[in-house]
Amino acid sequence: xxxxxxxxxxxxxxxxxxxxxxxxxxxxxxxxxxxxxxxxxxxxxxxxxxxxxxxxxxxxxxxxxxxxxxxxxxxxxxxxxxxxxxxxxxxxxxxxxxxxxxxxxxxxxxxxxxxxxxxxxxxxxxxxxxxxxxxxxxxxxxxxxxxxxxxxxxxxxxxxxxxxxxxxxxxxxxxxxxxxxxxxxxxxxxxxxxxxxxxxxxxxxxxxxxxxxxxxxxxxxxxxxxxxxxxxxxxxxxxxxxxxxxxxxxxxxxxxxxxxxxxxxxxxxxxxxxxxxxxxxxxxxxxxxxxxxxxxxxxxxxxxxxxxxxxxxxxxxxxxxxxxxxxxxxxxxxxxxxxxxxxxxxxxxxxxxxxxxxxxxxxxxxxxxxxxxxxxxxxxxxxxxxxxxxxxxxxxxxxx
Amino acid sequence: xxxxxxxxxxxxxxxxxxxxxxxxxxxxxxxxxxxxxxxxxxxxxxxxxxxxxxxxxxxxxxxxxxxxxxxxxxxxxxxxxxxxxxxxxxxxxxxxxxxxxxxxxxxxxxxxxxxxxxxxxxxxxxxxxxxxxxxxxxxxxxxxxxxxxxxxxxxxxxxxxxxxxxxxxxxxxxxxxxxxxxxxxxxxxxxxxxxxxxxxxxxxxxxxxxxxxxxxxxxxxxxxxxxxxxxxxxxxxxxxxxxxxxxxxxxxxxxxxxxxxxxxxxxxxxxxxxxxxxxxxxxxxxxxxxxxxxxxxxxxxxxxxxxxxxxxxxxxxxxxxxxxxxxxxxxxxxxxxxxxxxxxxxxxxxxxxx
Numbered sequence: 143x144x145x146x147x148x149x150x151x152x153x154x155x156x157x158x159x160x161x162x163x164x165x166x167x168x169x170x171x172x173x174x175x176x177x178x179x180x181x182x183x184x185x186x187x188x189x190x191x192x193x194x195x196x197x198x199x200x201x202x203x204x205x206x207x208x209x210x211x212x213x214x215x216x217x218x219x220x221x222x223x224x225x226x227x228x229x230x231x232x233x234x235x236x237x238x239x240x241x242x243x244x245x246x247x248x249x250x251x252x253x254x255x256x257x258x259x260x261x262x263x264x265x266x267x268x269x270x271x272x273x274x275x276x277x278x279x280x281x282x283x284x285x286x287x288x289x290x291x292x293x294x295x296x297x298x299x300x301x302x303x304x305x306x307x308x309x310x311x312x313x314x315x316x317x318x319x320x321x322x323x324x325x326x327x328x329x330x331x332x333x334x335x336x337x338x339x340x341x342x343x344x345x346x347x348x349x350x351x352x353x354x355x356x357x358x359x360x361x362x363x364x365x366x367x368x369x370x371x372x373x374x375x376x377x378x379x380x381x382x383x384x385x386x387x388x389x390x391x392x393x394x395x396x397x398x399x400x401x402x403x404x405x406x407x408x409x410x411x412x413x414x415x416x417x418x419x420x421x422x423x424x425x426x427x428x429x430x431x432x433x434x435x436x437x438x439x440x441x442x443x444x445x446x447x448x449x450x451x452x453x454x455x456x457x458x459x460x461x462x463x464x465x466x467x468x469x470x471x472x473x474x475x476x477x478x479x480x481x482x483x484x485x486x487x488x489x490x491x492x493x494x495x496x497x498x499x500x501x502x503x504x505x506x507x508x509x510x511x512x513x514x515x516x517x518x519x520x521x522x523x524x525x526x527x528x529x530x531x532x533x534x535x536x537x538x539x540x541x542x
Numbered sequence: 543x544x545x546x547x548x549x550x551x552x553x554x555x556x557x558x559x560x561x562x563x564x565x566x567x568x569x570x571x572x573x574x575x576x577x578x579x580x581x582x583x584x585x586x587x588x589x590x591x592x593x594x595x596x597x598x599x600x601x602x603x604x605x606x607x608x609x610x611x612x613x614x615x616x617x618x619x620x621x622x623x624x625x626x627x628x629x630x631x632x633x634x635x636x637x638x639x640x641x642x643x644x645x646x647x648x649x650x651x652x653x654x655x656x657x658x659x660x661x662x663x664x665x666x667x668x669x670x671x672x673x674x675x676x677x678x679x680x681x682x683x684x685x686x687x688x689x690x691x692x693x694x695x696x697x698x699x700x701x702x703x704x705x706x707x708x709x710x711x712x713x714x715x716x717x718x719x720x721x722x723x724x725x726x727x728x729x730x731x732x733x734x735x736x737x738x739x740x741x742x743x744x745x746x747x748x749x750x751x752x753x754x755x756x757x758x759x760x761x762x763x764x765x766x767x768x769x770x771x772x773x774x775x776x777x778x779x780x781x782x783x784x785x786x787x788x789x790x791x792x793x794x795x796x797x798x799x800x801x802x803x804x805x806x807x808x809x810x811x812x813x814x815x816x817x818x819x820x821x822x823x824x825x826x827x828x829x830x831x832x833x834x835x836x837x838x839x840x841x842x843x844x845x846x847x848x849x850x851x852x853x854x855x856x857x858x859x860x861x862x863x864x865x866x867x868x869x870x871x872x873x874x875x876x877x878x879x880x881x882x883x884x885x886x887x888x889x890x891x892x893x894x895x896x
Contacts, residue, residue, distance in 0.1 A: 185646045244775075249659065251680075257638050263720045273720050277627055277841070278659060278680035283886065286775050293785075296775035296887075297688040300629070300659035300680040308677055312692060319695050336634075339641050340654035397622075397667040397676040403655055414673055529655065530664025532676055 146542040147314040147390040148379045151232025151372035153224040153328075154482045156469045157193030157365050161227055166486050169494045170514055174468045176351050176363050184338055190347050192333055193365025193470025195220065206288070213271040215252035218281035220368035220475075221330030222288045228326060229289055232372035233384070240323035240378055243295035244286045245313050246370075247305030247329030249474040251278035254334045281330060295322060300474060302528030303436075304395070305329050306369070307477030307536050311393040313373045323378050328370030328478035337364055337473065344403060346440045352471075354437035354464035355444050355510045357501040362438045365470025369478035371485075376542075388485045391521065391539035392425065394418025398531035404442050409450025411533035412436075412525065416454045419523065419535040427455045429521055430537070432493050434480050435510070436525040437464020438471050447525065448506050460523075463496035463511045477526035477534065484522040484538045491519050544758035546697045546768040547896065549704070550616075552609030553849045554579050554602045555750040555837045562613050565853050566861040569836065573733045576718055576747045577838045582609075588669075596665070597630040599712040602751035603662035604669055607706055611670075614755040614763055620702035621675035623693050624663035624710065625685030627841020631714035633657040639716070662710050675702065683806075683883035684773045685709060686752075686845040687891065691771050697758040708753030709842025718747055726884075728809070735863075737809040737835040745808040748838020752845035754852070760896060766855035766877075769793055769892040777888040782819040786880065789890045800828050801874045802854065804847050805866070806881030808834040816882050821866070829870040831860060844881040844889065851877045855895045 154161065157175025158168035168175065179192045197205075202219035203212065214222075225244075229237070255272035262269045274280065282298040295316070299308045306329030313327035331337075341347050341364060348361040379386060396418060398411030405412070420427065436447055444464075451459055465483050472479050487493060496510035521539045528534075553559035558568055560582035570580070579602065584593045587605045596604070603624070611619070628634070633656040640649055655661070660678035667676050675696070679688035686709030693705040721727050728744040737746065756768065770793050777785060790796060803825045807817040821830060837846040854860055858874055875895045882888040 248680075253634075253638075257641065260638050260642060260716070263723065267723070270720070270724050273724050274726075277682055279627070279682040279685070279887070282681060283775060292776045293774050293781070295691075295773050296681070297679055297684060297773065298681040299677060301663075301676070301678050302658050302660055312677075315692075315695055319699065321691075321695070335641055335646070336638060336654075339646055339649055340637065340651065340657075343649045343651035343654055395675045395677065397664070397673050399667045399671050399673050402661065402664060402668070403651075410673065528660070529658045530660040530676070530678075531667060532660060532664065 145318050146376050147317045148374050148386040149371050149388045149390065149485055150374045150384045150386060151228045152482045152485060153227025153231060154369040154479060155195060155220055155223050156367035156479055157195055158468050169483065170492060172495055172497060174497055176470060182333055182335055184335055186338060186342055189349050191350060191363045193363060194333060195366055213275045214284060215275050215281060216254045216332035217248055217250055217330045218284045220332055221246060221281050221285045224368035225285045225289055225326055225370040228370040228372050237290045242291055242324040243316060243322045244282060244291050245297055245309040245325060245327045246282040246285060247299045247309040247474045248278050248281055248331055249300055249302055249305060250331045250334050250337060252276040252280055253336045254332050257335050301532040302530055303473050303476055304526040304528040304532045304534040305474035307526035307534035308395060310390060310481055310536055311395060314390045314393055317373050317375050324374045326370050326372055329475040330368035331366060331473045331475045333364060333366040348439065351498050352439035352467055353498040354439040354466055354496055355503060356499050357503045359439045359441060359444060361440050363470035365472040367469060367472035367475045367479050369475060369482045371481055388488050388538045388540060389542050390536060392419040392423025392537035394422060395534045398533055400531055403529050405446035405527060409446040411531050412447055412450035412527060413453045415533040415535040419537050423537045430460050430523045431519045432487060432522045433460055433462035434484050434522060434524045435462050435464045436527045437466055439466060445505055448508060452506060452508060459508045461493050461511045461515065463494055465494055467497035480524045481536060484524045487522050488519050488538060488540050492516055543698045544700050546694050547757050547760050548754050548765040548768060548852050549757045549761050549763050550610045550613035550755040551765060551849050551852050552606040552613060552753045554582060554606045555846055556580060556748050557836050560609060565857060566863060569863050571734045574731050575728050576713060578713060579750055597633050597656045599630040599710055600662050600665045603708060603710040604666055606751035606753040607666050607708060610706065610753040610755050616704060616755060618670050618672055619704045619706040619755060621705045622663050622666050622672055623689040623705060623707045624678045625689040625842050626659060626662060626680060626710050627682050627685050628711055629659040630656045630661055631712060631717050635714045635716045682841050682887045683844065683881060684887040684889055686842045687771055687773050687889040693756045694768055694771060697756060700758060703759060704755055704757045706753060706755055708751060709845030710751040711749055711840040711842050713747060713749040734835045738807060740809045741811055743810055743812050745810050745839035748840050750837055750840060750846060752849045764896050765852040767894045767896050769894045771891045774888040779816055779819055782816055783824040786820055786890060793892055797824055800876050800878045801870060802829045802831060802877045804851055804877060804879040805830060805832050806834060806844055806847060807832050808839045813885055820880060830866040831864040832866055833864055847879050847881060851879060851893050855893060
């Protein structure tokens with residue numbers, strides 16, 4: 143269990159860009175991708191703001207050269223685009239050259255088509271092709287097919303908003319244990335009426351730009367996105383003389399066991415996840431240079447996460463910020479989106495501003511980093527928390 | 543590397559499997575397209591008020607895991623890993639139809655919350671107050687096997703000592719109705735005992751929850767040892783037999799070492815051919831058994847096969863009702879399981895007697 147887990151490629155599509163370069167550019171220029179929802183017809187259009195990707199499904203179909211009888215959900219489109227960029231950036235030309243698997247994450251899956259054709263399925267057989275595309279594993283199977291991954295380990299994780307962080311965690315385990323030489327890990331979720339209305343009933347959607355860690359935060363903005371990382375073993379890195387972007391150094395998952403949708407006041411689950419990740423990395427809290435927080439801008443999350451961070455780091459909380467103000471909360475994809483942002487932070491030695499912050503929270507005195515900050519970074523901690531008490535932390539490092 | 547043991551089982555299925563003292567001695571022969579589970583008395587395990595609020599999948603999952611914990615003599619576990627193809631699908635259906643029927647108005651959060659795929663795993667953690675690792679895999683017919691693989695890796699590496707794993711799926715009316723339209727559900731009612739002679743497309747849909755405590759410590763309660771599990775997203779029919787033989791070889795075994803082959807055939811004439819690849823040639827001299835006539839088909843039905851294998855290895859007997867041939871009736875040391883659904887997401891699992 144002492145082997146390294148190298149990140150050798152990454153791909154992303156989000157509301158702030160259609161690839162890694164566009165996302166980085168928006169991050170350092172403080173350009174957020176939050177607007178009124180355009181592609182989904184909802185009564186809540188004026189009550190919410192979202193992080194929506196500009197391409198239509200038809201445009202994705204063309205980009206991917208799919209015939210019109212395809213049954214791709216938007217989740218599958220987003221996932222395929224990001225996973226292909228990841229493979230390309232890792233310089234992979236022969237996917238079969240090494241034992242390669244795919245671990246994806248989603249919470250919405252094919253729900254966008256299910257909610258569109260729910261009753262039509264019963265009458266209109268031209269819509270029925272989407273029935274098989276509903277289940278969460280379907281988009282993963284399609285991404286695997288698009289990457290040419292056959293006869294291999296392909297699976298899907300769905301633990302709500304920590305899903306993609308957990309996909310990275312499983313991927314790291316599979317590399318360390320030698321089950322796979324190479325694994326593509328990440329997640330994809332599209333916007334849907336289902337999640338818009340679901341979060342609306344929970345009354346945690348902001349009617350304006352989300353403001354992580356602000357005293358007057360009003361809730362989250364939903365977003366759609368996909369991101370994937372290529373993880374490779376030391377042996378592959380050596381044999382192929384690969385450029386390593388960063389390493390997956392530590393990871394931890396714990397359960398808050400407090401409430402199905404709310405986090406505990408003291409952030410027990412979050413605390414345990416961060417502690418576990420530090421232990422796996424063999425780090426002390428002092429070794430962390432930057433925390434990319436979960437920071438959804440809901441009253442509950444930011445308080446619970448902030449308290450958990452203080453419990454782990456005490457008086458010496460490192461620079462931290464949430465990038466949810468840029469992308470919205472991309473649910474199951476969030477852990478992968480923020481993994482890409484964490485790696486970019488390490489590569490460029492920058493900390494992204496926590497946008498829209500105005501007022502210090504009164505419950506504690508830690509304040510997010512609000513301006514772009516250049517500083518040598520060796521390690522970044524990324525948090526992702528979800529319903530069902532699911533709490534995950536990944537630590538990325540420059541050095542193995 | 544540590545060994546991985548199955549220390550307990552808890553099963554809720556279309557058969558009366560919730561009683562660990564029985565072993566398929568009272569089998570129900572259904573005649574239907576869709577079969578539901580035989581419910582245990584849920585109130586014996588959860589307070590009635592709580593049980594009423596719970597979705598069927600949560601109720602089955604929570605109770606099957608309590609049975610498994612009891613069977614292992616444990617109060618808690620270190621981690622919980624769940625497999626589910628569709629999660630609490632009734633609540634998904636309920637929330638979607640409410641959105642459409644009421645034009646996005648008058649919605650309440652309960653069905654949205656319960657529709658989240660990791661609700662069952664989260665609820666088990668809440669019930670047990672288990673703050674450990676908690677994952678949910680949602681990859682069609684490989685959902686349960688993904689959970690098994692994850693637990694096996696962690697136990698081998700001694701990261702945890704006792705891990706609760708399980709497969710759970712519930713039936714939903716709309717889901718069944720639309721899957722009938724695309725011929726995934728059998729067009730005619732089929733008698734369970736004649737499932738493999740149905741000569742029609744589709745499967746008999748069902749539901750269930752099968753949970754197990756896996757451990758890297760052997761206990762008095764131990765059923766069997768998990769030797770290996772391997773997942774394949776795709777596998778051409780022509781590769782199935784060779785892949786099975788390779789899988790055995792990776793575990794230093796030959797075909798002759800396999801005492802029982804457990805197959806996931808479900809009577810779908812379009813896809814049972816994958817199982818014939820093993821049945822008719824490579825393993826023709828091996829004792830073969832099947833189980834989906836008893837538990838029906840669902841994304842985590844293979845967890846019932848895993849339950850069956852565990853029971854056989856512990857009790858050293860095969861119930862007549864699952865036999866496909868009659869070649870061996872004692873001294874069962876090694877069982878190979880093979881499952882797939884509609885030609886995708888294949889798995890091979892190897893269990894050994896302890």
